[in-house]
Amino acid sequence: MLQGGVVLLVSFLYIGLLFAIAYYGDKRADAGRSLISNPYIYALSLGVYCTAWTFYGSVGRAARTGIDFLPIYLGPTLMAALWWFVLRKMIRISKLNRITSIADFIASRYGKSSALAGLVTVIAVVGITPYISLQLKAISNSFEVIWHQSKIIGTAAPTIASDTAFYIALLLAAFAILFGTRHLDATEHHEGLVVAIAFESVVKLLTFLAVGIFVTYGLYDGVTDLSSRAFADPELTALFTARDAYTDWAWFTFLSMMAILFLPRQFHIAVVENVNEQHLNKAIWLFPLYLLAINLFVIPIALGGLLHFPNEAVDPDTFVLLLPMAEGQELLALLVFLGGLSAATSMVIVATIALTTMISNDLIMPVLLRWQWLELAKRDDLGGLILTIRRLSIIIILMLSYYYFRLIGNTQPLVSIGLVSFAAVAQFAPAILGGIYWKGGSRLGALVGLSLGFMVWGYTLPLPALAEANLLPASFITAGPFGITLLKPYQLFGLQGVNPISHAMLWSMMVNLGGYVIVSLLSQPRVLEHRQATLFVDVFELDSENGTAKFWRGSATIDSLRSLLSRFLDPKRVSDMFTDYAKARGFDWTKDIIADADLVDFVEKQLAGVIGAASARVMVSSVVKEESLSMEEVMDILDETSQVIAHSRELEQKSETLEAASVELRTANEQLKELDSMKDDFISTVTHELRTPLTSIRAFSEILSDNPDLEIEQRSQFSAIILKESERLTRLINQVLDLSKIESGQMEWIMSEVDLRAIISETVISTDRLFQDQNIELILDLPGQVPPVMADRDRIIQVLLNLISNAIKFCATENGQVEIWLQNYGDILQVDVIDNGTGIHPDDQEVIFEKFRQVGDTLTEKPQGTGLGLPICRHIIDHFNGKLWVESNPGSGSTFSFTLPIKNEV
Amino acid sequence: MEKQQRVRGQRLVAIFIVGCLLFNYPLLQLFSVNNIIGGIPVLYIYVFTAWLALIILMALIIERRDKK
Numbered sequence: 001m002l003q004g005g006v007v008l009l010v011s012f013l014y015i016g017l018l019f020a021i022a023y024y025g026d027k028r029a030d031a032g033r034s035l036i037s038n039p040y041i042y043a044l045s046l047g048v049y050c051t052a053w054t055f056y057g058s059v060g061r062a063a064r065t066g067i068d069f070l071p072i073y074l075g076p077t078l079m080a081a082l083w084w085f086v087l088r089k090m091i092r093i094s095k096l097n098r099i100t101s102i103a104d105f106i107a108s109r110y111g112k113s114s115a116l117a118g119l120v121t122v123i124a125v126v127g128i129t130p131y132i133s134l135q136l137k138a139i140s141n142s143f144e145v146i147w148h149q150s151k152i153i154g155t156a157a158p159t160i161a162s163d164t165a166f167y168i169a170l171l172l173a174a175f176a177i178l179f180g181t182r183h184l185d186a187t188e189h190h191e192g193l194v195v196a197i198a199f200e201s202v203v204k205l206l207t208f209l210a211v212g213i214f215v216t217y218g219l220y221d222g223v224t225d226l227s228s229r230a231f232a233d234p235e236l237t238a239l240f241t242a243r244d245a246y247t248d249w250a251w252f253t254f255l256s257m258m259a260i261l262f263l264p265r266q267f268h269i270a271v272v273e274n275v276n277e278q279h280l281n282k283a284i285w286l287f288p289l290y291l292l293a294i295n296l297f298v299i300p301i302a303l304g305g306l307l308h309f310p311n312e313a314v315d316p317d318t319f320v321l322l323l324p325m326a327e328g329q330e331l332l333a334l335l336v337f338l339g340g341l342s343a344a345t346s347m348v349i350v351a352t353i354a355l356t357t358m359i360s361n362d363l364i365m366p367v368l369l370r371w372q373w374l375e376l377a378k379r380d381d382l383g384g385l386i387l388t389i390r391r392l393s394i395i396i397i398l399m400l401s402y403y404y405f406r407l408i409g410n411t412q413p414l415v416s417i418g419l420v421s422f423a424a425v426a427q428f429a430p431a432i433l434g435g436i437y438w439k440g441g442s443r444l445g446a447l448v449g450l451s452l453g454f455m456v457w458g459y460t461l462p463l464p465a466l467a468e469a470n471l472l473p474a475s476f477i478t479a480g481p482f483g484i485t486l487l488k489p490y491q492l493f494g495l496q497g498v499n500p501i502s503h504a505m506l507w508s509m510m511v512n513l514g515g516y517v518i519v520s521l522l523s524q525p526r527v528l529e530h531r532q533a534t535l536f537v538d539v540f541e542l543d544s545e546n547g548t549a550k551f552w553r554g555s556a557t558i559d560s561l562r563s564l565l566s567r568f569l570d571p572k573r574v575s576d577m578f579t580d581y582a583k584a585r586g587f588d589w590t591k592d593i594i595a596d597a598d599l600v601d602f603v604e605k606q607l608a609g610v611i612g613a614a615s616a617r618v619m620v621s622s623v624v625k626e627e628s629l630s631m632e633e634v635m636d637i638l639d640e641t642s643q644v645i646a647h648s649r650e651l652e653q654k655s656e657t658l659e660a661a662s663v664e665l666r667t668a669n670e671q672l673k674e675l676d677s678m679k680d681d682f683i684s685t686v687t688h689e690l691r692t693p694l695t696s697i698r699a700f701s702e703i704l705s706d707n708p709d710l711e712i713e714q715r716s717q718f719s720a721i722i723l724k725e726s727e728r729l730t731r732l733i734n735q736v737l738d739l740s741k742i743e744s745g746q747m748e749w750i751m752s753e754v755d756l757r758a759i760i761s762e763t764v765i766s767t768d769r770l771f772q773d774q775n776i777e778l779i780l781d782l783p784g785q786v787p788p789v790m791a792d793r794d795r796i797i798q799v800l801l802n803l804i805s806n807a808i809k810f811c812a813t814e815n816g817q818v819e820i821w822l823q824n825y826g827d828i829l830q831v832d833v834i835d836n837g838t839g840i841h842p843d844d845q846e847v848i849f850e851k852f853r854q855v856g857d858t859l860t861e862k863p864q865g866t867g868l869g870l871p872i873c874r875h876i877i878d879h880f881n882g883k884l885w886v887e888s889n890p891g892s893g894s895t896f897s898f899t900l901p902i903k904n905e906v
Numbered sequence: 907m908e909k910q911q912r913v914r915g916q917r918l919v920a921i922f923i924v925g926c927l928l929f930n931y932p933l934l935q936l937f938s939v940n941n942i943i944g945g946i947p948v949l950y951i952y953v954f955t956a957w958l959a960l961i962i963l964m965a966l967i968i969e970r971r972d973k974k
Contacts, residue, residue, distance in 0.1 A: 224945025246931035
């Protein structure tokens with residue numbers, strides 16, 4: 001028989017031990033030899049998930065519905081596999097942005113919104129307070145059981161003055177105040193607290209395993225014995241199968257998955273108190289292992305209890321304690337009691353600290369800073385004010401929880417109250433998960449989603465619970481408010497057949513997620529939201545330097561920033577902070593007076609660690625003459641964007657130009673290649689053309705010199721050939737020289753007024769013999785008088801000679817006829833040289849003006865000219881701004897025409 | 907190193923998916939039979955074995971040394 005005094009003494013001693021451990025942890029941290037810088041302490045401290053609900057409630061639920069208690073632990077196991085991505089990202093984001101609570105996290109993501117921070121805080125406080133009171137209830141109940149040996153709980157609640165839970169609550173408040181609000185720190189690490197929580201995790205696991213082993217192997221003959229006995233009882237075998245409620249199972253798994261991430265105490269331990277991201281790796285499998293271990297004996301204890309107290313009205317939530325007591329194992333019972341106490345206290349302590357951080361940073365400070373700005377501005381020591389607020393809110397939360405526990409009493413089992421809290425924090429899921437993976441999520445969307453989800457949650461879970469506790473009329477549940485059956489809180493819109501929790505989750509998640517997504521898609525996010533969204537979603541892509549994208553575009557003096565920080569933090573630490581910063585950035589405080597954007601950002605981050613992102617922004621804005629978010633700045637940002645666009649357009653254009661140029665180049669290259677081959681052709685042609693007459697000359701000269709006794713007749717014939725070929729050679733060389741002179745622009749032009757008519761007459765006279773030799777009729781058609789043209793007389797003669805000799809050459813062999821016309825067209829004179837020869841095929845009419853391109857088969861027929869005459873003529877006429885062309889129909893002769901502009905009388 | 911980490915993450919996601927399937931309808935229903943094997947109800951054997959297997963797999967994935 002345990003004496004009440006002993007129990008009381010032991011429990012106070014236990015809490016005293018916690019104080020000592022936490023104190024030691026803090027000392028070690030101050031000395032720089034941290035106890036928590038290892039993954040095992042981190043994984044153990046995550047065990048704060050297992051509360052009195054786990055310790056007492058799981059057995060109770062297992063005794064009622066069998067395996068149904070398990071999804072609450074399977075969910076976190078599954079989520080642990082995703083921690084690798086999700087939790088790691090949350091930790092990284094929080095470290096970079098100095099986030100110290102879940103409200104801060106959400107507010108910071110959506111543009112440091114004070115409204116969101118406040119809303120999240122309210123949801124957390126309303127959702128978690130019952131959960132804290134559940135722990136107090138568990139402590140109170142366990143006291144009653146162990147002290148008064150009563151098997152039936154709640155028949156006569158003790159008065160407050162005689163209720164041990166009340167004093168425990170006060171003690172826990174003291175603990176939270178001492179180790180949770182010892183000083184203000186930008187990192188918000190409480191090493192002593194974490195060590196104490198890890199210790200409590202060990203205590204609750206070991207004591208639960210102890211009672212499990214005792215029941216299974218002490219009271220009964222192992223698991224097999226227990227199961228077979230239970231199997232013999234038809235009522236108990238119902239516990240061996242899953243009730244056909246797989247929807248509830250799935251919802252509970254989902255709920256616990258969300259809870260392990262978003263419960264304020266889990267967030268605090270897993271994210272805020274995390275000192276090293278690497279610790280997470282081990283926790284991924286150690287923490288589920290912890291959960292497995294602590295659940296191993298739940299079923300055996302439940303079965304043992306059911307078998308041991310077969311027909312007694314015993315609350316199964318107390319089996320853990322009652323079984324050893326019934327067997328007279330008082331020491332074990334005392335240990336179990338301590339285990340339950342550790343489970344409850346760890347939750348209460350961390351949850352309270354997490355909530356008070358939110359209340360002070362995200363609810364009270366923003367309001368104070370706005371409403372009483374003038375009064376606050378006068379205070380130098382705002383840090384003290386914050387600590388006071390936190391200490392007061394710790395006491396208030398614990399007293400509220402205690403009050404709630406007295407109010408609700410014993411109407412609900414432990415598990416149900418816990419699940420209601422889980423459902424509350426699950427409302428954070430869309431805003432947080434959406435926030436870290438979807439840049440499109442907006443502040444308005446988060447506000448709408450959270451509000452809707454919270455309202456539906458409140459209507460479908462806590463309100464009917466109040467009715468069950470007779471604080472509201474029972475008709476609220478049975479008939480709906482004002483008798484509207486569609487609005488029955490457990491059967492909203494007629495949805496039936498699911499557990500109240502699943503029912504509430506279904507509706508709240510639908511409106512929450514729906515509201516969040518739809519409003520986000522419809523709303524226009526602000527600039528700051530954009531920036532924060534990028535910081536959160538792309539946190540792994542940003543290096544530590546860019547992780548602090550500069551958003552402050554205003555200016556502030558360094559002094560004002562320093563004094564701002566000093567109002568919240570110890571001035572000496574602020575001074576150290578600035579010195580370190582200066583060292584790292586190469587700043588000279590004596591020279592630089594104006595803080596740059598980096599420094600302002602740095603100060604804001606430090607401040608955010610103390611008072612939350614939203615408040616920090618308000619504070620820093622008060623000091624920084626900020627121009628950001630002004631129309632001008634926005635325009636600047638837009639301008640930058642449009643400049644980028646302009647640049648890209650320019651680039652596009654340039655690449656187009658380049659492409660065009662490269663096409664031109666390619667054509668030029670082709671032309672060059674053609675020219676090159678033409679040059680080769682030209683040289684080989686010239687060589688060929690030169691060799692032909694040379695060969696003749698040489699051959700005939702050799703004949704003449706080898707045969708001195710050649711007949712005179714033959715001799716003169718050969719001499720004539722040699723002469724002719726020499727002339728041809730000279731002509732050819734002259735033409736090649738002419739051509740190269742003209743083409744290289746070295747030709748000397750002797751320009752003078754030229755009378756074309758006179759020139760034509762002269763030329764015809766000089767070629768008269770040719771006509772007679774070939775027996776060709778010449779018809780001249782010249783006007784009496786023509787105005788002069790500006791040209792080189794000799795060159796014009798050259799052209800005429802060329803055209804006339806060509807005409808003679810290609811004239812019809814019989815009845816040959818050449819006509820030469822001169823016409824005055826007012827501003828030009830045109831000369832036509834017309835023959836009646838075979839004509840030129842249209843395909844060849846341009847070819848003949850190219851060098852060495854004679855029409856006809858040059859291989860078989862002896863060339864009749866040099867192939868340079870017409871090209872030279874064209875060059876000459878071109879030089880005088882005239883035109884030279886040919887018109888011809890095969891079979892009916894050709895007309896070569898050229899024009900020359902008439903000299904304008906000035 | 908980078909690649910190793912990515913593979914590790916993908917394996918953990920696979921564990922998550924497998925776990926979701928294992929602890930859900932219809933697999934649960936298959937094992938929800940009113941019988942005991944070796945003195946332990948079938949459903950409990952199934953759930954706890956699967957649970958432990960998942961944890962062991964997670965530990966193996968996490969603790970495997972990076973190949974040099």
